[in-house]
Amino acid sequence: MILRIEDTDQNRFVPGAEEYIIESFKWCGIEFDEGVGIGGEYGPYRQSERREIYLEYADRLIKSGHAYYAFDTPEELDTMRRELEASGATYTSYNQISRKKMTNSLTLSNDEYKKRLSLGEPYVIRIKIPEGETVTVFDEIRKEVEVETSTLDDKVLYKSDGMPTYHLANVVDDYLMKITHVIRGEEWLPSLPLHTLLYRYLGWEQDMPKFAHLPLLLKPDGKGKLSKRDGDKMGFPVFPLEWADPKSGDISRGYREDGYFPEAFLNMLALLGWNPGTEQEMFNMDELSEQFSIDRVGRSGARFDPEKAKWFNHQYLIKKDDSELAGEFASIVEGKGFRGQPFDSAQDDKPAEEYLVRIVGLVKERVNFVHEIWDQAWFFFSAPEAYDEKTVKKRWKDNSGQLLTDVIGVIRNADPFERDIIHDNIAAYLEEKQIGMGQVMIGMRLCLVGSGTGPDLFTIMEMIGKEETVARIERGVSLLG
Numbered sequence: 001m002i003l004r005i006e007d008t009d010q011n012r013f014v015p016g017a018e019e020y021i022i023e024s025f026k027w028c029g030i031e032f033d034e035g036v037g038i039g040g041e042y043g044p045y046r047q048s049e050r051r052e053i054y055l056e057y058a059d060r061l062i063k064s065g066h067a068y069y070a071f072d073t074p075e076e077l078d079t080m081r082r083e084l085e086a087s088g089a090t091y092t093s094y095n096q097i098s099r100k101k102m103t104n105s106l107t108l109s110n111d112e113y114k115k116r117l118s119l120g121e122p123y124v125i126r127i128k129i130p131e132g133e134t135v136t137v138f139d140e141i142r143k144e145v146e147v148e149t150s151t152l153d154d155k156v157l158y159k160s161d162g163m164p165t166y167h168l169a170n171v172v173d174d175y176l177m178k179i180t181h182v183i184r185g186e187e188w189l190p191s192l193p194l195h196t197l198l199y200r201y202l203g204w205e206q207d208m209p210k211f212a213h214l215p216l217l218l219k220p221d222g223k224g225k226l227s228k229r230d231g232d233k234m235g236f237p238v239f240p241l242e243w244a245d246p247k248s249g250d251i252s253r254g255y256r257e258d259g260y261f262p263e264a265f266l267n268m269l270a271l272l273g274w275n276p277g278t279e280q281e282m283f284n285m286d287e288l289s290e291q292f293s294i295d296r297v298g299r300s301g302a303r304f305d306p307e308k309a310k311w312f313n314h315q316y317l318i319k320k321d322d323s324e325l326a327g328e329f330a331s332i333v334e335g336k337g338f339r340g341q342p343f344d345s346a347q348d349d350k351p352a353e354e355y356l357v358r359i360v361g362l363v364k365e366r367v368n369f370v371h372e373i374w375d376q377a378w379f380f381f382s383a384p385e386a387y388d389e390k391t392v393k394k395r396w397k398d399n400s401g402q403l404l405t406d407v408i409g410v411i412r413n414a415d416p417f418e419r420d421i422i423h424d425n426i427a428a429y430l431e432e433k434q435i436g437m438g439q440v441m442i443g444m445r446l447c448l449v450g451s452g453t454g455p456d457l458f459t460i461m462e463m464i465g466k467e468e469t470v471a472r473i474e475r476g477v478s479l480l481g
Contacts, residue, residue, distance in 0.1 A: 001032050001033055002032060002033065002034050002035045002040070002042075002045065002177060002179070003022070003025070003032040003034075003035030003036050003037070003038065003045065004035055004036070004045050004046075004047070004173065004177070005018055005021075005036050005045060005046045005047065005048075006047050006166065006169065006170070007046060007047055007048045008047045008048060008051075008163045008164050008165065008166065008169050009163075009165075009166075010048075010161060010163060014246065015246050016246055018036070020241065020243060022036070022037060023241060024240040024241050027240065027241060027256055027262050028240065028262050028265065028266055029262055029263070029266075029285065030266075042176060042177040042178070047164070047169050047173065048163070050169070050173070051162060051163055051164065053172060053176070054158065054163075054164035054168055054169055054172055055158065055162075055164075057168065057172050057202060058125045058157055058158040058164070058168060060202065061125075061127070061157070061198075061201055061202070062105075062125065064201060065128065066127065066128055066197075066201040067125050067126060067127050067128055067157060067201075068104050068105045068106050068125070068126055068128055069104060069105040069113055069116075069117065069123045069124075069125060070094075070099075070102065070103065070104040070105075070123060070124050070125070070126050070154075070156075071103045071104065071108075071113070071116055071121055071122070071123050072094075072102050072103050072104070076102070076103065077094070080094070080098055080101070080102065081093075084098065091150075091151070091153070093153035093154075094126065094153055094154050095129065095150075095152070095153045095154055096129055096130075096131045096149070096150070096154075099126075099154055104126070106128070122160040123160060124156045124157075124158060124159055124160055125156070125157050125158035126154040126155065126156055126157060127154055127155055127157055127167075127194065127197065127198065127201075128154060129149050129152045129153065129154050129194075129197070130149050130197075131149065131150070132149065132150070133148075133149045134146050134147070134148055134149070135147045135148075135149060135152075135193040135196055135197060136196075137192045137193050137196050137211075138211070139189065139192065139211055139212060139213055140210055140211065140212035140294045140295070141212050141213060141214070141215075141294060141297050141298075141299060142189070142213065142299060145192075147193040149193075152193055152194060155167055155191075155194055157198075166191075167191060167194055167195065167198065168198070170182075170195075171195055171198045171199060171202070171204075172202075174209055175199070175202070175204050175207060179209045180209050180210065181209055181210050181211075181212065182209045182210070182211050182212070183211075183212045183214060183294075184211075184212075184213060184214065185213065185214055185216065186213040186214060186215055186216055187216070188213060189213040192211060192213070195211075196208070212294045212297065214273055214297060215273045215297070215298055215299060215300055215301045215302055216301040216302070217272055217273075217301070217302055217304050218301040218302060218303045218304060219303070219304065220234065220303065220304055220305060220306060221303075222301070222303040225301075226238065226304050228252050231252070231253065232252070232253075234306065235306075236253075236258075236306040236309070237252070237253035237254050237255050237257075237258050237260075238252065238253075239252050239253065239254050239255070240254060240255050240256065240265065241254035241255070241256045241257065242254035242256070242257040258369070259313070259368075259369035259370055259371050259372075260309070260313050260369070261313060261316045261317070261320075263284065263285070263316055264309075264312040264313040264315070264316040264317075265309075265312075266285065266288075267281075267282060267283055267284075267288075267312050267316075268308065268309045268312045270283060270288050270292070272302040272304065273297055273298055273301075273302035274292065274296055274297050274298070275296050275298065276291055276296065277296055281312075282315060310368045310369075311368075313368050313369060314367070314368040317364060317367065317368065317369070317370070318364055318365055322357045322358075322360045322361045322364070323353070323357050325360045325364060325370060325373075326353060326356040326357040326359075326360045328370045329356055329359070329360055329370055329373050329374075330352075330353075330356055332370070332371060332373070332374050333356065333374070333381065336374065336378075336381070338381045338382075339352055342381050342382070355380075355463070358463065359373070359377045359380050359463075360373060362377070362455040362456070362459065363376040363377050363455055376454070376455075379448065379449040379450065379454070379460070379464075380460070380463060380464060383468070383471070383472050383475065384447075384448075384449060384450025384451075384472070384476075385450075386450060387446050387447075387450050387451075387476065387479070387480065388446070388450060388451040388452060391442065391446060391451060391452035392446065392480060395442040395443065395446070395452060396442075396443055396446065396480055397439075397443075400439075400443040400480070401443075401477040401480065401481055403435065403439060403440050403443065404440065404443055404444060404447065404473050404476070404477050405474075405477055406433075407426060407429065407430075407440060407444070407473075408470055408473055408474065410425050410426055410429045411425075411426070411461070411466065411469060411470060411473075412466065412470060413425065414466070417461075417462060417465065417466045418462050419456070419458045419459050419461070419462045420458075422458045422461050422462060423458040426440070426458075441457060443476075443480075444457060444473065445457055446476060446480070447472050447473045447475070447476030447477070447480075448460055448461070448464075448469065448472050448473070448476075
């Protein structure tokens with residue numbers, strides 16, 4: 001697999017784009033065999049550094065009669081199109097019919113067009129599409145397709161700025177670099193007949209790579225091609241990494257910065273348009289390399305589902321080792337002003353890393369991203385300053401405060417202050433008093449975490465410690481009554 005930078009369109013050149021592309025592949029863990037930044041025997045790998053090579057093959061096409069010089073000005077091209085449109089012509093492009101009335105080496109005498117060349121007059125080189133032929137092309141996804149040359153136009157192969165177009169540059173490079181497979185988006189399918197003719201005219205038809213044109217990625221509603229505007233509007237990234245437009249300064253979100261794991265990103269992408277033929281959805285790179293086949297790529301567009309992308313990230317997150325996740329979570333905790341175990345308790349002798357590892361293990365099933373862990377675990381670092389109003393209104397009863405006050409004594413007597421000891425002591429006390437566990441638990445959870453949801457309550461108590469547990473219950477009783 002070759003990393004080749006196709007930068008022949010200078011009007012579309014974007015500063016920083018090449019570096020961005022390389023960094024994106026690195027983040028994904030995709031490695032190349034040769035190319036820009038790697039080297040190889042078929043370099044250089046930037047097309048802008050290969051222009052003399054393309055001119056050589058453009059000249060070869062002219063000499064064989066399969067291409068020609070065109071000197072038409074932009075004004076003349078506009079006039080041609082307007083006249084064709086006004087006449088109701090089926091095709092209004094520069095083609096087998098219209099070229100006969102234009103300013104090119106097919107209509108000019110040899111002396112005239114050579115004079116124009118010697119004077120340095122601007123020109124382009126166009127392919128000479130044959131008249132009345134049927135071109136048979138083969139796509140690995142759509143199979144054999146027949147195209148009438150009357151539907152094709154004489155595409156520009158070499159531009160007036162001295163650079164080739166995609167059509168010439170890629171055919172030449174794919175041949176010279178011994179490319180075996182070209183897999184690209186389906187918007188390039190209409191160019192396949194042109195590329196097939198170029199291979200034929202250059203004498204390389206037997207060495208053509210296999211072509212596969214992938215279906216488009218569609219908007220979440222399936223209506224139209226997915227764009228970065230859709231992501232901006234609907235709140236999901238389209239780019240692999242965050243991108244800052246060097247001209248406008250606009251920021252486009254990136255999967256990396258949004259908290260996606262690269263392996264989840266790749267897994268999600270692989271299943272957009274490809275079906276493994278089984279119920280399996282989780283694939284690592286080795287499995288994808290082994291099982292992927294072009295014949296299981298669909299023809300229709302693949303609808304992008306932002307929620308499914310989150311699902312993939314969740315699956316990879318819960319499979320990760322808790323210590324690895326804790327390492328990432330640590331920077332978030334420190335950013336909030338905390339360092340590991342923040343309370344003075346019997347747990348102080350435990351290292352901060354162990355505290356974070358335990359937190360991650362408790363809440364990771366509840367989140368899709370590492371940065372969401374804080375929302376599920378902030379109460380392990382600070383006491384709630386407010387209490388969920390709906391839960392208070394529905395579950396805090398007139399006797400809740402007194403019940404919790406009575407339980408405080410049981411909590412103080414739990415020794416050692418460990419999850420099962422705390423649970424068993426409270427359960428025994430409530431059974432003795434014939435009080436249902438549910439009458440106490442929601443109120444206690446409100447005091448400790450500020451809401452009616454969260455991980456195991458007795459584990460929370462053990463982790464924040466006895467003194468912090470008591471202090472939070474006393475404060476909750478005082479404020480809630």
